[in-house]
Amino acid sequence: ETLGVIGFPFSKGQPRNGTEHGPNVLREAGIITSLQSLGVNVIDHGDIEIEVVLRDEPMKNVRNPRTVAAANKKLSDAVAKLVKMNQSVLALGGDHCMAIGSIHGHAQVEPNLVVVWVDAHADVNTPLTSVSGNIHGMPLSFLLKELEEFVPKVPGFEWCKPCLSVRDLVYIGLRDVDPAERLIIEKFGIHAYSMQEVDKYGIKEVVERALNQVDPSGVRPIHVSFDVDAMDPTLTPATGTPVSGGLSLRESFYLAEEISNTGRLSVLDIAEVNPLLSTEDKRKLTVINTTDVSTKFYGYRRQG
Ligand SMILES: N[C@](CCCC[B-](O)(O)O)(CCN1CCC(O)CC1)C(=O)O
Numbered sequence: 397e398t399l400g401v402i403g404f405p406f407s408k409g410q411p412r413n414g415t416e417h418g419p420n421v422l423r424e425a426g427i428i429t430s431l432q433s434l435g436v437n438v439i440d441h442g443d444i445e446i447e448v449v450l451r452d453e454p455m456k457n458v459r460n461p462r463t464v465a466a467a468n469k470k471l472s473d474a475v476a477k478l479v480k481m482n483q484s485v486l487a488l489g490g491d492h493c494m495a496i497g498s499i500h501g502h503a504q505v506e507p508n509l510v511v512v513w514v515d516a517h518a519d520v521n522t523p524l525t526s527v528s529g530n531i532h533g534m535p536l537s538f539l540l541k542e543l544e545e546f547v548p549k550v551p552g553f554e555w556c557k558p559c560l561s562v563r564d565l566v567y568i569g570l571r572d573v574d575p576a577e578r579l580i581i582e583k584f585g586i587h588a589y590s591m592q593e594v595d596k597y598g599i600k601e602v603v604e605r606a607l608n609q610v611d612p613s614g615v616r617p618i619h620v621s622f623d624v625d626a627m628d629p630t631l632t633p634a635t636g637t638p639v640s641g642g643l644s645l646r647e648s649f650y651l652a653e654e655i656s657n658t659g660r661l662s663v664l665d666i667a668e669v670n671p672l673l674s675t676e677d678k679r680k681l682t683v684i685n686t687t688d689v690s691t692k693f694y695g696y697r698r699q700g
């Protein structure tokens with residue numbers, strides 16, 4: 397089994413500079429060597445080359461549409477290529493708009509995939525419901541077939557055909573969902589385990605129920621889109637939209653270990669590490685905790 401690592405040094409899905417440094421600070425922290433020390437055959441394919449799109453005027457309130465679209469098209473092609481070569485893919489972000497390219501690319505090769513979205517946020521605003529206009533809050537609206545009729549054409553995204561059904565998506569970690577997102581989740585019955593459910597059932601039950609709902613027969617390829625703001629901000633403070641009351645380190649480890657135990661983790665996104673948003677020691681803490689969770693996704697076992 398080969399793990400292909402792709403860097404997505406990108407920040408234009410949101411207004412805070414810094415997520416473009418995510419891939420490199422994770423590499424500098426030794427994420428590649430940590431994975432190799434697990435016996436994983438890791439190939440670092442470098443970074444997606446981000447092109448500057450001039451005069452990328454907002455479309456209604458959607459910021460940087462063409463820049464976000466062009467970068468994610470490249471990511472989609474890169475992920476598809478690696479999955480086609482039977483590699484597992486670790487995509488290092490970069491802000492969470494990266495999920496558009498990563499999931500789209502994965503779905504071109506594995507249309508039967510399911511998505512586990514680990515995040516404080518639902519990231520399912522459409523360009524019309526978004527209050528901020530930041531595409532990192534909208535990625536799922538570009539991917540979900542059931543939302544296609546509600547999503548206006550956004551310049552640059554002509555390539556992005558929706559490829560995911562709401563029944564193949566499950567959320568874990570929600571605690572800051574916009575009213576419109578709440579409506580969408582309820583209208584389409586999207587499976588969602590907020591931090592309230594994590595407290596109510598415990599992480600073991602939540603992970604079991606989540607996987608059983610999207611993949612009861614336990615055969616489908618899994619795409620995990622992991623926003624580091626799903627974890628408690630005391631653990632990953634270097635991120636753009638921190639929300640208190642997040643997943644503990646042990647809950648994050650357990651989730652990652654259980655996903656790893658399925659043997660069907662195909663693509664993992666690590667999104668929203670922003671080293672510029674905090675002090676040096678908080679950056680270090682964020683990167684170390686993110687790396688520690690990542691190794692559990694790829695076979696590190698606390699019991700040895
Ligand atoms: N839902 C938000 C946050 C998205 C976070 C994206 B990430 O990838 O980090 O999960 C927040 C919108 N929110 C609406 C109410 C306002 O008071 C504050 C911003 C949005 O901008 O759409």
Ligand SMILES: [Mn+2]
Pocket residue numbers: 515516517623625626637
């Ligand atoms: Mn988030």
Ligand SMILES: [Mn+2]
Pocket residue numbers: 492515517519532623667668
């Ligand atoms: Mn997110």
Ligand SMILES: [Mn+2]
Pocket residue numbers: 623625635636637638668
């Ligand atoms: Mn975030």
